[in-house]
Amino acid sequence: MCGIVGYAGRERAAEELFEGLKKLEYRGYDSAGISTCDRGEIFTAKRGGRVEELLPYLKALSGTVGIGHTRWATHGEANDVNAHPHACGKFSVVHNGIIENYAELRAELAASGHQFISQTDSEVVAHLLDFYYDGDLADAVRLACARLKGCWALAVLCADFDGFAVTRRSSSAILGEGDGYFAASDIYALCGRAHSYCVMEDGDIAIVTPRGITIYDCNLIPVKRAFEQLNEEGEEVGTGDCPHYMLKEIRQNARTIRATCNKFSYIPNLPALKKRLEDSDKIVLVGCGTAYNAALAAVRLLGGAYDCPVSAHIASEARYDPPRVTEKSVCIAVSQSGETADTLRAAEIAREAGAYLIAVTNVGYSAITRIADKVLPVCAGAEVCVAATKSYIGQLACFHLMASLNNIGVRMSELLKVAGGVEDIASGGAYARVIAKLCVQSRAVFFLGRGVDVDVAVEGSLKLKEVSYIFSDGYPAGELKHGTLALVDETVLSVVLICDEALAEKSKNAVEQILSRRGKVAIVTTLPHVYEEFKGRVNASWLLPPAPAHLSHFLSSTALQLIAYRAAVLAGRDPDKPRNLAKSVTVE
Numbered sequence: 001m002c003g004i005v006g007y008a009g010r011e012r013a014a015e016e017l018f019e020g021l022k023k024l025e026y027r028g029y030d031s032a033g034i035s036t037c038d039r040g041e042i043f044t045a046k047r048g049g050r051v052e053e054l055l056p057y058l059k060a061l062s063g064t065v066g067i068g069h070t071r072w073a074t075h076g077e078a079n080d081v082n083a084h085p086h087a088c089g090k091f092s093v094v095h096n097g098i099i100e101n102y103a104e105l106r107a108e109l110a111a112s113g114h115q116f117i118s119q120t121d122s123e124v125v126a127h128l129l130d131f132y133y134d135g136d137l138a139d140a141v142r143l144a145c146a147r148l149k150g151c152w153a154l155a156v157l158c159a160d161f162d163g164f165a166v167t168r169r170s171s172s173a174i175l176g177e178g179d180g181y182f183a184a185s186d187i188y189a190l191c192g193r194a195h196s197y198c199v200m201e202d203g204d205i206a207i208v209t210p211r212g213i214t215i216y217d218c219n220l221i222p223v224k225r226a227f228e229q230l231n232e233e234g235e236e237v238g239t240g241d242c243p244h245y246m247l248k249e250i251r252q253n254a255r256t257i258r259a260t261c262n263k264f265s266y267i268p269n270l271p272a273l274k275k276r277l278e279d280s281d282k283i284v285l286v287g288c289g290t291a292y293n294a295a296l297a298a299v300r301l302l303g304g305a306y307d308c309p310v311s312a313h314i315a316s317e318a319r320y321d322p323p324r325v326t327e328k329s330v331c332i333a334v335s336q337s338g339e340t341a342d343t344l345r346a347a348e349i350a351r352e353a354g355a356y357l358i359a360v361t362n363v364g365y366s367a368i369t370r371i372a373d374k375v376l377p378v379c380a381g382a383e384v385c386v387a388a389t390k391s392y393i394g395q396l397a398c399f400h401l402m403a404s405l406n407n408i409g410v411r412m413s414e415l416l417k418v419a420g421g422v423e424d425i426a427s428g429g430a431y432a433r434v435i436a437k438l439c440v441q442s443r444a445v446f447f448l449g450r451g452v453d454v455d456v457a458v459e460g461s462l463k464l465k466e467v468s469y470i471f472s473d474g475y476p477a478g479e480l481k482h483g484t485l486a487l488v489d490e491t492v493l494s495v496v497l498i499c500d501e502a503l504a505e506k507s508k509n510a511v512e513q514i515l516s517r518r519g520k521v522a523i524v525t526t527l528p529h530v531y532e533e534f535k536g537r538v539n540a541s542w543l544l545p546p547a548p549a550h551l552s553h554f555l556s557s558t559a560l561q562l563i564a565y566r567a568a569v570l571a572g573r574d575p576d577k578p579r580n581l582a583k584s585v586t587v588e
């Protein structure tokens with residue numbers, strides 16, 4: 001949830017770290033801080049608020065080694081004191097994760113004279129390091145970590161040492177080599193600065209200096225870890241000619257469909273995957289948020305293709321009430337980041353019970369890929385906006401391909417065709433603006449549809465509420481008269497999706513029911529006759545390019561993403577960094 005960075009090289013560390021933090025800000029943006037070390041002295045600046053708040057203080061941070069942090073608060077409110085780095089004695093520490101036993105450690109250390117100034121769980125790490133330090137940084141890290149419970153990625157600066165230490169357990173930490181040596185929570189922070197990267201293993205302790213990186217295991221035995229070349233992600237940096245990442249990324253939806261299809265053709269052993277799915281006694285999908293909403297679509301797609309029960313589970317529920325699986329079952333973990341704590345745990349539980357684990361993820365080096373039996377890549381490229389857009393589209397593409405392993409060429413050409421329609425929608429925007437304006441003027445916005453449109457409605461609602469803060473819900477159109485209709489009046493907007501000819505008449509009934517209660521209606525449809533019928537009778541209608549029902553979610557989801565984006569902008573929100581949210585939810 002937080003982002004950590006480290007730098008050791010020949011340049012001033014403060015500016016290097018600031019640049020890294022700017023790129024990681026999507027992981028958390030409540031507060032930020034940097035520590036540098038220069039000739040035995042540690043300099044620190046930390047502030048509540050965004051990374052920019054640090055800018056005036058950079059000059060005062062001298063030295064060519066340092067660590068930095070951007071925070072999403074879990075323990076203690078977001079303010080200057082709780083911002084990282086946390087210090088004790090010769091140490092300055094940044095932490096991503098949660099120290100579960102911090103209260104007992106704090107009490108123990110307080111009893112031996114340590115004074116705590118923040119309300120964070122992380123401060124205890126700095127005190128533990130000070131407690132165990134006997135002139136050897138790596139050993140102090142080893143001893144301190146042996147006392148911790150929970151999950152962490154830590155970067156540690158010590159006034160005695162020209163460099164810093166990094167270690168991790170269950171939270172990601174990447175090392176980079178380029179013009180200097182780097183550490184970061186994810187690869188994105190290294191783009192443009194490192195030419196190669198290495199994903200640290202759980203328990204590794206890396207010592208990073210201006211001269212190089214040495215990696216040890218948790219017993220301080222030196223280990224070799226492979227560094228890989230850092231390439232394509234570099235092009236993703238920046239919003240390009242769009243004002244926000246969210247718009248840029250929606251405009252990459254079509255590219256994501258194409259890239260996911262292309263990569264899928266090169267996945268080894270597709271016949272074995274097909275057999276595994278055909279022979280399975282059940283397929284269970286786990287995910288959170290948008291990834292769960294993609295899993296809902298997968299239930300329809302895979303359910304239609306394989307002769308076994310297919311179900312989707314919210315991972316935070318599934319980890320405590322796991323779906324029953326056997327050695328003949330397949331569990332599919334869906335996660336853009338591949339780091340979501342609940343999804344990882346739910347997937348682990350299914351695997352421990354014998355299920356074959358498939359990871360559908362956008363991040364090839366993420367934690368989920370290390371526990372999965374098979375990885376099916378979503379090729380969205382780096383997704384920076386907190387709201388998932390192109391990764392959802394990529395997940396849908398991946399499920400289509402999984403559902404058509406018998407005849408993959410046909411489905412691929414369908415997907416490539418629909419990508420053209422997606423491109424047209426994403427590059428336009430007039431209809432999105434009209435519907436977004438209606439959203440902003442409404443007390444609540446409901447999204448409804450039938451069949452494939454239900455999943456799109458649920459995801460469209462999540463998108464709108466998270467970036468615009470407008471109250472919203474998404475549900476099956478048939479449910480309208482079973483409750484939600486009580487809320488409908490002239491202050492409420494219903495966005496009705498009608499993209500399946502076979503269900504269109506039924507969805508039209510819902511529109512009539514809303515209109516007769518003076519509710520506002522916007523129609524989003526791929527069906528020209530529906531558009532013609534309602535045009536002029538409803539507050540807005542958007543005719544999308546034609547598509548068969550089973551592919552229409554690519555078009556309608558793109559349209560709803562654009563509506564959410566426009567509504568956020570109209571409402572004066574920052575669509576890339578919605579309040580209280582972070583991109584990668586690595587805590588429970």
Ligand code: M6R
Nearest residue numbers: 289290291335336337340387388
């Ligand atoms: O990285 P993941 O796909 O596992 O993340 C899951 C959710 O946290 C994520 O989809 C979240 O709901 C997004 N903010 C939705 O836009």
